Amino acid sequence: MIRKILRGVTVLGTAMFAATAAFAQDAATAAAPTVDKGDTAWMMTSTVLVLMMIVPGLALFYGGLARTKNMLSVMTQVGAVAALTMLVWVGWGYAEAFGDGGNAFIASFSKAFLNGVTPATTSATFTQGVAIPEYVFVCFQMTFAAITVALVLGSVVERMKFSAVMVFAVLWLTLAYFPIAHMVWAGNGLFFTKGALDFAGGTVVHINSGVAALVACLILGKRIGYGTEIMAPHSLTMTGIGTGLLWVGWFGFNAGSALEANGSAALAMINTFVGTAAAGLAWMLAERLAGHKPSALGFCSGIVAGLVAVTPAAGNSGPLGAIGLCFLTAFVCYFAVTKLKHMFGYDDALDTFGIHGVGGMCGAMGTGVVYSAALGGPAGDSWMGMGAQLLVQGETVLTTIAWTAVATAISIYVAKAITGLRVSSDVEREGLDLGEHGERAYNY
Amino acid sequence: MKFIIAIIKPFKVDEVREALGAIGVAGMTVTEVKGFGRQKGQTEIYRGAEYSTNMLPKVKLEIAASDALAAQVVETIQQAASTSSIGDGKIFVLDLASATRIRTGETGDTAL
Numbered sequence: 001m002i003r004k005i006l007r008g009v010t011v012l013g014t015a016m017f018a019a020t021a022a023f024a025q026d027a028a029t030a031a032a033p034t035v036d037k038g039d040t041a042w043m044m045t046s047t048v049l050v051l052m053m054i055v056p057g058l059a060l061f062y063g064g065l066a067r068t069k070n071m072l073s074v075m076t077q078v079g080a081v082a083a084l085t086m087l088v089w090v091g092w093g094y095a096e097a098f099g100d101g102g103n104a105f106i107a108s109f110s111k112a113f114l115n116g117v118t119p120a121t122t123s124a125t126f127t128q129g130v131a132i133p134e135y136v137f138v139c140f141q142m143t144f145a146a147i148t149v150a151l152v153l154g155s156v157v158e159r160m161k162f163s164a165v166m167v168f169a170v171l172w173l174t175l176a177y178f179p180i181a182h183m184v185w186a187g188n189g190l191f192f193t194k195g196a197l198d199f200a201g202g203t204v205v206h207i208n209s210g211v212a213a214l215v216a217c218l219i220l221g222k223r224i225g226y227g228t229e230i231m232a233p234h235s236l237t238m239t240g241i242g243t244g245l246l247w248v249g250w251f252g253f254n255a256g257s258a259l260e261a262n263g264s265a266a267l268a269m270i271n272t273f274v275g276t277a278a279a280g281l282a283w284m285l286a287e288r289l290a291g292h293k294p295s296a297l298g299f300c301s302g303i304v305a306g307l308v309a310v311t312p313a314a315g316n317s318g319p320l321g322a323i324g325l326c327f328l329t330a331f332v333c334y335f336a337v338t339k340l341k342h343m344f345g346y347d348d349a350l351d352t353f354g355i356h357g358v359g360g361m362c363g364a365m366g367t368g369v370v371y372s373a374a375l376g377g378p379a380g381d382s383w384m385g386m387g388a389q390l391l392v393q394g395e396t397v398l399t400t401i402a403w404t405a406v407a408t409a410i411s412i413y414v415a416k417a418i419t420g421l422r423v424s425s426d427v428e429r430e431g432l433d434l435g436e437h438g439e440r441a442y443n444y
Numbered sequence: 445m446k447f448i449i450a451i452i453k454p455f456k457v458d459e460v461r462e463a464l465g466a467i468g469v470a471g472m473t474v475t476e477v478k479g480f481g482r483q484k485g486q487t488e489i490y491r492g493a494e495y496s497t498n499m500l501p502k503v504k505l506e507i508a509a510s511d512a513l514a515a516q517v518v519e520t521i522q523q524a525a526s527t528s529s530i531g532d533g534k535i536f537v538l539d540l541a542s543a544t545r546i547r548t549g550e551t552g553d554t555a556l
Binding site: 231233292295339341351 | 490
C-alpha cells in the first residue's frame with residue numbers, strides 16, 4: 001500500500017476517513033480509535049523539538065548570518081512571528097488548514113478558536129484505528145506554521161520594519177500557509193487527492209517559504225550598500241550552534257511527521273541523519289571544486305540544504321535514495337546561492353530562496369524518484385509509477401509557486417500600506433537593533 | 445622627552461613588553477588597531493560573496509620616554525618585535541612637549 005500522509009482529523013466515535021494514492025476507501029469504524037501512549041509521548045516530544053528549531057535554532061542560525069547591528073532584530077522577528085503564529089493558529093489557522101469539510105483549498109472554519117476540540121477528541125494517524133489526541137496534533141502542526149513564516153524573514157532582514165513583519169505574518173499565514181497546508185495534507189486537499197508525496201512539508205514549508213522570501217525581497221528592495229559594503233556574517237559560531245539545533249530539532253519535524261512511533265518514523269529518522277550528512281559534505285566538496293576552501297558556513301549551508309531536501313522524502317525514500325537526493329541538492333543549492341543570486345542581483349539576505357526554495361523544489365521532484373522500490377524506496381505495487389508521480393510532483397510545485405507568489409505580493413503590499421514596510425535609511429545604517437528595538441546585542 | 449608609537453604584530457606584544465620592562469620602561473598604552481602597509485591583505489568568502497580586506501590587525505604601543513632612554517626603547521622594540529618578514533610594523537618617534545602625572549601633579553621626566 002502506498003504510504004501517504006493523512007492528516008484528516010476525526011472525532012471520537014465518528015467515522016474515520018482514510019485515503020491512499022491508488023484508491024480511496026471509506027472505512028466506517030464503529031469502535032473508537034486507540035490512542036497509544038507511546039505514540040502520544042513521541043508526538044509531544046516531536047512538537048517541542050520543532051519549537052527548538054525556531055527558538056533558539058533558527059533565531060541563532062539567522063542571527064549569526066546578519067551583521068552585529070541587526071542581531072537582535074533578527075532574533076526578535078523570528079521569535080515574535082512564531083509567537084504570533086501560535087495565537088493565529090488557535091484563532092483560525094487550525095480551522096482553515098485542518099478543520100472539518102471545506103473544499104480542495106481550505107477547510108471550513110467550523111473549528112475556529114478550536115471549537116469542539118477537547119482532551120477526548122483525536123486525530124487520525126496512518127494506521128487505521130490508531131489515533132493521537134487532537135490537541136497534540138494541533139500543537140504539532142502549529143509549530144510547522146510558526147517555523148515556516150519565520151523562515152520567510154531570512155530574505156528581508158536588516159531592513160524590514162518590525163511592525164511590517166507582524167502584519168505580513170498574519171496575512172501570509174492566512175493567504176498562503178494555511179491553504180497550502182490544507183491542499184497538501186488534508187484528506188480533501190487539492191494535492192493530497194492527486195497523490196502528491198510530501199512526507200514532512202517540503203512543499204508546505206520550504207517551497208512555500210522560499211518562494212515567498214524571493215517575492216518579498218524583490219518588492220522590498222536591496223539593503224543599502226548591498227554589493228559594495230562588506231556584509232559578512234557577524235558570528236558563524238552562532239550560525240553553527242543554530243545549525244546543530246536545527247538538525248536535532250528536525251528529527252521531530254521529519255520523524256514526527258509519521259504521527260506514530262513506528263517503522264515509518266524510524267525510516268524518516270535514518271534519512272534525516274544520512275541525507276543531511278551527505279549534503280553537508282557535498283557543499284564543501286562543491287566549494288573545493290569551485291577552487292575555494294571548504295568553509296564552516298558551507299558546511300552549515302549544506303546541512304540545512306540536506307534537511308530541506310530530505311523533508312518531503314523522509315518517509316518516502318530508502319537511506320541510499322536520501323543520500324543521493326541530498327548530495328545532488330547541495331550542489332544545486334550551492335549554485336543557486338553563490339551564482340544565481342549574483343547573476344540576477346536580488347538581495348535574498350540570508351539565502352532563504354536559494355536554500356529553502358530551490359532545495360525544496362529539488363526535494364519535491366526527487367521524492368518522486370527515490371520513492372521507487374527499485375531505488376530502495378517504500379513504493380508498493382499499486383504505485384502510479386515514476387513518470388506519473390513526477391507529473392503530480394511538478395504540478396504541485398508549480399501550483400505552490402504561483403499560489404504563494406501571489407499571496408506574498410498581496411501580504412507585502414498590504415503591510416506596506418499599513419506600516420510603510422521599510423525602515424528609514426538612517427535606521428538601516430545604524431542598525432535595526434537600536435532603531436527598532438532600542439537595544440544592542442553586545443555591550444562590551 | 446620623546447613619544448614613541450610602535451605598530452607591531454599582535455603576537456609580539458608580550459615579548460616586547462618584557463624586553464621594555466627589562467630596560468626600565470615603567471608603562472605603556474596598548475591598542476588593537478587595523479591598518480595596511482606592504483603586507484598583503486586577506487580574502488574572505490561567504491556563500492560566494494568575496495570580501496578583500498586590506499586592513500590587517502596590528503597592535504599599537506604608545507610609550508613616553510625620557511630623552512636618555514628613547515633611543516634604547518626604539519632599539520629594544522625593533523629587536524623584540526622583528527620576525528624579519530614584511531608586516532612586522534613601524535616605530536615612530538615624536539617630540540613630547542610635556543607630561544603630567546594626574547595623581548600628584550608632577551611634570552616632566554619625573555611624571556613618566
